[in-house]
Amino acid sequence: MGEVLPIILAAGRGIRMASSMPKVLHKLLGRPILSYVIDAVRGLGLKRICVVVGYRAEEVMKVFEQPEIIFIEQREQLGTGHALMCCKEILSDIKGDILVLNGDTPLITQNTLKRLIDIHKNEGSLITLVISKVKQPGEYGLIIRDKEGRIKGIEEVTERNKTRQSKEINAGIYCFKKDFLEKNIPLIPKNEKKGEYYLTDLIKIASEKGEKIAEIEAPFEEVIGINNRLDLAIATDILRKNILKGLMLQGTTIIDPNSTYVESGIKIGRDSILFPGVYLSGKTTIGENTILEHGVVIRDSEIGNNVVIKAYSVITESIVEDNAKIGPFAHLRPGSHVAEEAKIGNFVEMKKSYIGRGSKASHLTYLGDAQIGNDVNIGAGTITCNYDGKRKHKTIIKDRAFIGSNTAFIAPICIGEEVTVGAGSVITEDVPDKKLAIARARQVIKEKKKD
Numbered sequence: 001m002g003e004v005l006p007i008i009l010a011a012g013r014g015i016r017m018a019s020s021m022p023k024v025l026h027k028l029l030g031r032p033i034l035s036y037v038i039d040a041v042r043g044l045g046l047k048r049i050c051v052v053v054g055y056r057a058e059e060v061m062k063v064f065e066q067p068e069i070i071f072i073e074q075r076e077q078l079g080t081g082h083a084l085m086c087c088k089e090i091l092s093d094i095k096g097d098i099l100v101l102n103g104d105t106p107l108i109t110q111n112t113l114k115r116l117i118d119i120h121k122n123e124g125s126l127i128t129l130v131i132s133k134v135k136q137p138g139e140y141g142l143i144i145r146d147k148e149g150r151i152k153g154i155e156e157v158t159e160r161n162k163t164r165q166s167k168e169i170n171a172g173i174y175c176f177k178k179d180f181l182e183k184n185i186p187l188i189p190k191n192e193k194k195g196e197y198y199l200t201d202l203i204k205i206a207s208e209k210g211e212k213i214a215e216i217e218a219p220f221e222e223v224i225g226i227n228n229r230l231d232l233a234i235a236t237d238i239l240r241k242n243i244l245k246g247l248m249l250q251g252t253t254i255i256d257p258n259s260t261y262v263e264s265g266i267k268i269g270r271d272s273i274l275f276p277g278v279y280l281s282g283k284t285t286i287g288e289n290t291i292l293e294h295g296v297v298i299r300d301s302e303i304g305n306n307v308v309i310k311a312y313s314v315i316t317e318s319i320v321e322d323n324a325k326i327g328p329f330a331h332l333r334p335g336s337h338v339a340e341e342a343k344i345g346n347f348v349e350m351k352k353s354y355i356g357r358g359s360k361a362s363h364l365t366y367l368g369d370a371q372i373g374n375d376v377n378i379g380a381g382t383i384t385c386n387y388d389g390k391r392k393h394k395t396i397i398k399d400r401a402f403i404g405s406n407t408a409f410i411a412p413i414c415i416g417e418e419v420t421v422g423a424g425s426v427i428t429e430d431v432p433d434k435k436l437a438i439a440r441a442r443q444v445i446k447e448k449k450k451d
Ligand code: UD1
Pocket: 009, 010, 011, 012, 013, 052, 054, 074, 076, 077, 078, 079, 080, 081, 082, 083, 102, 103, 104, 105, 139, 140, 141, 142, 154, 156, 169, 170, 171, 172, 197, 198, 199, 200, 224, 225, 226, 227
């Protein structure tokens, strides 16, 4: 592709977001806006990526610190043109072309960027920019053409001539010949109304010199810029629908795409079914033929094949193996591992616990810091009392144990194989294999007092 230096502009505060957080850190389906732009650029396989930071630069740098990323500081945010002025030093030791992108355009694709660079090289133009056609130009810069249809400038919203009819907007993504950029950045005038330097004035500067400006068109869905939270919601919807479309075409049934959220990068096997209100996030994978019922929320978890997760279950940083059944209303907190064929029923909470093959905890149970073997039956209302007020302790329950309802295990404790625990027991001592343990007050039956 030849050397290309990408510069992503991400120094702005994003006043229109009405937020205390830098705009580019706001999340779009779970990931910061800027991460999408960086990923699209990274896909081009370039050696370095420059990111101009300014408003709360430390926070932004902390999130995106990577060996190939070079941060350039724009101390005062005096506009997109000024952001480029801050790149003077790095421009001086570059040979190839410069790709400039707004950091608030998260849906841009690698393909469009490739197309932009190719056209730029093939046409030999000084500037090539991405434009898009819209019904309402809103706050975008408008493309202004001369009688022959050649681009002669970009009219910003602050300068807008009310009678202007253009429906073509500037996407904020450009390729520049390096020499042109270096020579002309210092010529960008200060906009008196805003006190800012507009990068877009470079188009006018080139056009006035009779220089060649090339363009490519991209669909608006790819170039939407996030200026406020309405834009963020629109972009979320576009991205969400694209992700769901990809999943459906690869064999996932999504009953109601309007109410289903799947973040990018999540893999789902064939013939799995997502009911309305499902939300899948982080590094999650779902196997084949698995059913996620209404309102299931899963983050950073691995779910196997033929699993049924019933309505309103919440699973975080956990593993669920093949043929397991979870819920309804189950809560698997971080570090839970449900083995094959096991069942975690309604109102059961697990944390940092393993439950073995074919074991069941069907109702109203808390399993914290527990290691449970295979084919164990945990009766309703069983609680592992894992916390003594200072530290957490482990409960071990071995294969084929049968735990009666409403048992409390005072951890640390170990229950042997094939043990039976009587219902309502408070177990404070280890139980050897194959024994019966009952720890409850004996029932008494007395005559009632007569009045
Ligand atoms: C900009 C363009 C407009 C285009 C639109 C596309 C200018 C003057 N206008 O307008 O023509 O239609 O993008 O989305 O460029 N930034 C800095 N430093 C600054 C100011 C901004 O790094 O001093 C960064 C921001 O963090 C942001 C990007 O530049 O990522 C664009 O800035 P923004 O203020 O959103 O520009 P727009 O008004 O959207």
